[in-house]
Amino acid sequence: MRTELPVVGEPRLGLPAPDVVDATAAAGMLADRTRAGILRMLAEGPHCVCEMAAALGERDNNVSNHLAKLRDAGLVHAVRHEANARFLYYERDEAAVAAARAALMDVLR
Amino acid sequence: MRTELPVVGEPRLGLPAPDVVDATAAAGMLADRTRAGILRMLAEGPHCVCEMAAALGERDNNVSNHLAKLRDAGLVHAVRHEANARFLYYERDEAAVAAARAALMDVLR
DNA sequence: CAAACACTTCAGCGGATCGTGTGATGTTCA
DNA sequence: TGAACATCACACGATCCGCTGAAGTGTTTG
Numbered sequence: 001m002r003t004e005l006p007v008v009g010e011p012r013l014g015l016p017a018p019d020v021v022d023a024t025a026a027a028g029m030l031a032d033r034t035r036a037g038i039l040r041m042l043a044e045g046p047h048c049v050c051e052m053a054a055a056l057g058e059r060d061n062n063v064s065n066h067l068a069k070l071r072d073a074g075l076v077h078a079v080r081h082e083a084n085a086r087f088l089y090y091e092r093d094e095a096a097v098a099a100a101r102a103a104l105m106d107v108l109r
Numbered sequence: 110m111r112t113e114l115p116v117v118g119e120p121r122l123g124l125p126a127p128d129v130v131d132a133t134a135a136a137g138m139l140a141d142r143t144r145a146g147i148l149r150m151l152a153e154g155p156h157c158v159c160e161m162a163a164a165l166g167e168r169d170n171n172v173s174n175h176l177a178k179l180r181d182a183g184l185v186h187a188v189r190h191e192a193n194a195r196f197l198y199y200e201r202d203e204a205a206v207a208a209a210r211a212a213l214m215d216v217l218r
Numbered sequence: 219c220a221a222a223c224a225c226t227t228c229a230g231c232g233g234a235t236c237g238t239g240t241g242a243t244g245t246t247c248a
Numbered sequence: 249t250g251a252a253c254a255t256c257a258c259a260c261g262a263t264c265c266g267c268t269g270a271a272g273t274g275t276t277t278g
Contacts, residue, residue, distance in 0.1 A: 005190055005198050011157050011224095015164040020145035027145065030136035030216060032236080033129060040127035040216045048120050049255060055124040062237060064256055078255095086245040086254050087120065101217045107139060107149045108210045120254095141266075158225060171267060173226055187225095195224050195275040 023107045026100035046089040132216045135209035144175045155198040
């Protein structure tokens, strides 16, 4: 099954430019091994920085740097552990994740 | 509605590293405005290079460069127009696109 | 055939990005 | 209080990546 090519001999100019700003922003977040690993781990539930750094084989400050980018993008936010306030537990913002998912799916529709 | 934090005071070390290689590869392709625009346009049907370059406001050779990357990734392939063989029409590889979609959704599950 | 067209390839340049190192903040514990 | 811990913020160096320009292949047209 092959899609049919346009029969016109002339290319169609003036086609509208697709809007992909949200998709490229979301993809930019996922395009890094560490950030993708973070988001994948947070899909299971909250994690603190040292947990994720250990699992990903990265240094704490590096993971922290990437978390800052994810935070600025609104994809995650941090919560202090009530019993052990020295641990910052990160969790995903499900609304933002859903929006990113939708933007990506729109391009790969 | 807030996910509950782990009650343990100690972080869980030794968690498994998530596999995100396919997702980062797919995201890397989508993380560029031009490539995302190409894939979005090809979702509607085949297009030749000049059509996409015009719609995206990019030079032909730039679009061609990005198409080469998408080709190497297996996401698109080119077909010569039967009536006008000087036009190369690109179409998406739906199987590869579905795989990319699945890899991305696994991270943002 | 020659010229115009559609597209590709590649080197090179400039800017973005990643990992690291370092210093600072806040928390727990002895 | 002081030491160890968890995390952050920032700057630096190296690498990566996208855009451009120029040269080359194949196709159509006059």
